[in-house]
Amino acid sequence: MAVEGDFDSWHMHSARHLIQNLTLYSNWQNTSGYNVYIHLLSLENYTGTEFERYWRGLPTKANIKNEIVNFLNQTFSGENPAYTIRVFYYIGHTTTQPISNGLRYGIQAALQAQGYSPIWDDELDALLHPSTGPLSNSNSTIVILDSCYSGGYIQNLTDPGTVVLTAACPTQKANGWLNVSTQCLMPGSWGWFTGHMNACYSNQTSFGPLGIIGAIRNETDYDNNGWGTANEIFRFAYRTTVRYSLGQYQITRTESKPTSVQRPQRGYGVAGGAIPLVQYNSSASFPGIPRPLQTPVKDVESKFSKTEALPTAKPAWPIFGQNPAHHGFSEGIGPAVNTLTWSYDLRFRATSSPATSLEGIAFAANEEGRLYALDVRNGEYIWDIELNATVFASPAFSDGIVYAGTLMGGNPSGRFYAINAYTGEPYWMFEFPSDTEAFASPTVAGEVVYAATVGPSGSIMGVYAFNKFNGALRWFYPTLAPVYSSPAVADGIVFFATNWDGSNMAYIYALNESTGDEIWQYPLGETLILSSPTVANGRLYIGIFGGISSQPQILALNEFTGNFEWSFLTSGPVSSSPSIDIAENHLIAASDDGIVYALNAENGDEQWTSPIGPVNMSSPAISNNSLVYIGSLDGRLYCLNETNGTILWDYLTGGQVISSPALTQENVLFTSTDGNLYCIGPEFPIHDVAVIDVAVNQTVISLADIVQVNYTLANLGNREETFQISLCYTTTEIWMPPTYGDPVVLYSYNITLQPGQSLTLTYNFNVSTVSANQFTIVIVASNMQREDNPNNNRYIDGSIKVSGVGGRRGSIPVLT
Structure with a gap:
């Protein structure tokens, strides 16, 4: 219509x-x-x-x-x-x-x-x-x-x-x-x-x-x-x-x-x-109807907003390690206290790490093979889909599609799914060769999604590069040994490691991103490799579990040549993947015996260590306010100070935390084997500035009078707000067609209100500046970067009549 x-x-x-x-x-x-x-x-x-x-x-x-x-x-x-x-x-x-x-x-x-x-x-x-x-x-x-x-x-x-x-x-x-x-x-x-x-x-x-x-x-x-x-x-x-x-x-x-x-x-x-x-x-087949949100997203900007970016629930954690290079770092502000925002029952044991989209959707899977989409603000259910086999790894999100790989379960092989992120309807599915399955998290870079497989010796396993939209296979790199490591992508190169399977040695590989051709390989010997590479500043970092011919360690290689740069021996095996804070030059890693390390990313020198509970696969997430989050088999998610390793808080669940945490703007999400997805941090932002009352001390005045305008402002949201207040008057109906006249601004200033704070102020208005016999007072709040309820940003008071005639004199408004 x-x-x-x-x-x-x-x-x-x-x-x-x-x-x-x-x-x-x-x-x-x-x-x-x-x-x-x-x-x-x-x-x-x-x-x-x-x-x-x-x-x-x-x-x-x-x-x-x-x-x-x-x-x-x-x-x-x-x-x-x-x-x-x-x-x-x-x-x-x-x-x-x-x-x-x-x-x-x-x-x-x-x-x-x-x-x-x-x-x-x-x-x-x-x-x-x-x-x-x-x-x-x-x-x-x-x-x-x-x-x-x-x-x-x-x-x-x-x-x-x-x-x-x-x-x-x-x-x-x-x-x-x-x-x-x-x-x-x-x-x-x-x-x-x-x-x-x-x-x-x-x-x-x-x-x-x-x-x-x-x-x-x-x-x-x-x-x-x-x-x-x-x-x-x-x-x-x-x-x-x-x-x-x-x-x-x-x-x-x-x-x-x-x-x-x-x-x-x-x-x-x-x-x-x-x-x-x-x-x-x-x-093209009909993509399906998305599920309704019981708490709709109302994304309203101020006309004075300085950014031209599309408003979104930034930042997101769309894939394992946050980005294709697996930095494990977020521009968001991580929670400094362990307040539970919400939790959602995934109905079965969960080890998969969550992912989040720019639109504010959280994705998590359980080991029964059910993938869920939830509203990240409140844990509200959006959709779920049965994938018919265990999902161990993190899902990945890109351009409206969520990707997930499965183990074999009762099937001849594992499968790889691309699913509409808003409706839960599958776009395409790839069935891996017999006896192979996806243990590692997929990685999305550009228009390609990468998946790695494991299997018995002699099976067809390796790394796949698919067109992320239609599933067309761009290339496949076969390996002799299984790949438990999630591929990392940086500078046109795909990096991953194979795991020693008792017959075939472990290697780190670097492949051409476009063709899948090998650039270099680095032998690791008879060692298990469960860690995924992190790539930054020209180096590849990876955790070594250890084995017959290799000690547990954090290893750094030259990204472009594969040459050895440094290694740091750890006190226990390393199944976790390292994360990096490039600005602070910190590489954060953990060993399975529960020691968290901060190393100098350039030379591997130890900065600090901090003991927590034992770690299995959970990888650190670093926030922009220098906090580190990591899960433990003791059932806790830990938060550490990135500067010195001090444990700031922990949150106890009813199971083990194998999941790697994912950060949003101010919250951290993770799963537990107790079958729940947890969101820790403050309530998600509510931005609501209001002008709730305006009153004048008289409505019939003479030219010599001062009108006292009393007005009340309030922050009805849950975040500190700095905004502009404009005291105005109008002699006509404003914001009405066809002229849509704007009021005349008398005085403007910026003010900051804390959540729940209200403030009543007084303005003394010298009416000699108004060249009209009748006018109306208008108070306008503006310059908010976000506003959930714009309908209460303005308040219009009744008309004031001016008696007598004569010249107008200038005056300076006074705020008291």
């Missing part, structure tokens, strides 16, 4: 442009088993045009409500509601209305004077999420709003099962081209966020694909499954809209009203926002 309204009293045509581009693709053509129904409300009369078959009349409030109730919320012949995708698209005005805790937002296709009443966000929420009908339990509703201040709708409209994509943040106008003569901007009347297949700037400089239409015509498909999903389309539309508006700003900044940098916003009520929308490859 599409609605076209006005921009500045000019009829927009973006809905018809979007329909034109969507219907170029097979799933929008009523072919191949996909049934499509399109209704369009527009100020344009499409009678006698190609759009007549879609047009249902003018976009009045009554017509919009009628179409949602009697079209969007209906089931048609042959339709399976579980697989139906419902889209509500709107371009036009947004009007606002002051309420007690901020503003409410309303879609209003044309002006009130023309008989067009707004549909407020709470009304629209009730229409799109009714108590009955298909919309009441839809897991795949997409709402697209190309209008001013449209980010303000995210708070109310992002329900479980709904994805909301908006053109701008709650305090920002959306832009579009109206009556244009420049050829590359034709046909005109289109919004930047909805976009264009090949846009240019106003000075006719070429830009290229822009916005949603640009994403569709560019066939944006980050996971390469033949479909464009809502999150993939938004990712492209966000980046191009920001870049385009920034470029246009550079062109218009000398004008009296330059274009601002427009920042689209999103709210995801399904896993990853991955609702399928466009089938680029007509033979």
Whole structure:
């Protein structure tokens, strides 16, 4: 369902442009088993045009409500509601209305004077999420709003099962081209966020694909499954809209009203926002409907945000060792106390290490062979899949796909799976040769995923390089001995080690990343190798378990030649993999007897040692605030000071911690053989700054009076917030179409509030600076990098009348 309204009293045509581009693709053509129904409300009369078959009349409030109730919320012949995708698209005005805790937002296709009443966000929420009908339990509703201040709708409209994509943040106008003569901007009347297949700037400089239409015509498909999903389309539309508006700003900044940098916003009520929308490859199978999130992600930025990066739940831990080189280091701030955020019962013993995605999904597997996807913020279940054999290693995530290898279980061999990270539906599967299985964690680098196998002597085992999207085998390097080590990738080279199996010696190998050709090998002799290599600063580091011809140690080789650089003898076997803090020059490793080591990464000199419980396979994770996390067979996760090795805390589970920990922005995740996935650290961030009250001491004043404005600010979130407060006045209705006038700023300053803190302040306003007989006080909070509830960032007080006439005098505002 599409609605076209006005921009500045000019009829927009973006809905018809979007329909034109969507219907170029097979799933929008009523072919191949996909049934499509399109209704369009527009100020344009499409009678006698190609759009007549879609047009249902003018976009009045009554017509919009009628179409949602009697079209969007209906089931048609042959339709399976579980697989139906419902889209509500709107371009036009947004009007606002002051309420007690901020503003409410309303879609209003044309002006009130023309008989067009707004549909407020709470009304629209009730229409799109009714108590009955298909919309009441839809897991795949997409709402697209190309209008001013449209980010303000995210708070109310992002329900479980709904994805909301908006053109701008709650305090920002959306832009579009109206009556244009420049050829590359034709046909005109289109919004930047909805976009264009090949846009240019106003000075006719070429830009290229822009916005949603640009994403569709560019066939944006980050996971390469033949479909464009809502999150993939938004990712492209966000980046191009920001870049385009920034470029246009550079062109218009000398004008009296330059274009601002427009920042689209999103709210995801399904896993990853991955609702399928466009089938680029007509033979591609339907990827499935993502599970709804009971706690939706509402990602709203300030229009003053300095970064151009797409908002995400950074940093993530997508693969074993955090990155392809296995540094085991996170830019996040690790938890300094052992507070349990949440735990999730995986229903069976777990030794697999967790992984997390940028979108905030945690992946973990149990030894029964079930892989789970959970919301990293609260442990909420998203999906699970049965892989029919034990998963020992960490899953890996990349571009919307999660990878996992299995042991044989009751099968002839192990298998390697690529699974849709948002729905749990398999993309492809590779069955290893007979009697071989995947013990090591997969590694993703670029468009390749690497998997290693183990097996009995004489079996076909080694390292595989697959195309990560379709599973095509790029190369295979066979080995005589099993590979328990997870491949590391750096500088165009793939590194791994084989394990002495009683017949074949252990080696470290370096292969050409593109071809799989051997570059060098380093003999280790009769020793077990369970550790995975770490590569940094031109060196490869690996733990040596020890055996007949080799002592337990940490070994460093030249990355490019394989030449020996140094070794450090440990007090016990090493099954754990080392991690590195490059900035501090620390290599952190552990031996199985429970000693954690900090070594100088350049020469192997010992910096400190710290005894914990015995270690089996668990590898250290280092946080950006110099904390080290590692698991132990005594059932504990330990946190150590990276500087001196002091144990800061431990967390006791009901089993052994063989898992390697994974770090997020402020938390650490790990599994235990008690069958639980644990998340330790503070509550995940809630950013909610509010202006909760404004009061003036008098409402009828003379020119000589000082108005005392008392206002209360509050931090309703759980993180310290520094933001800007602006005290303003307006003589007209603000943020209302068609002018969307901004208030006049009297005074601005920055303030910092702690979680839960509120503060009441007073401002003495000399009214002699106002050249009007009536005005309204407005308080605005802005400059937040993140804001979960933008609707309470502004407070508008009642009108103040000025009696008497005369000249105006300047004054200096005073904050008391």
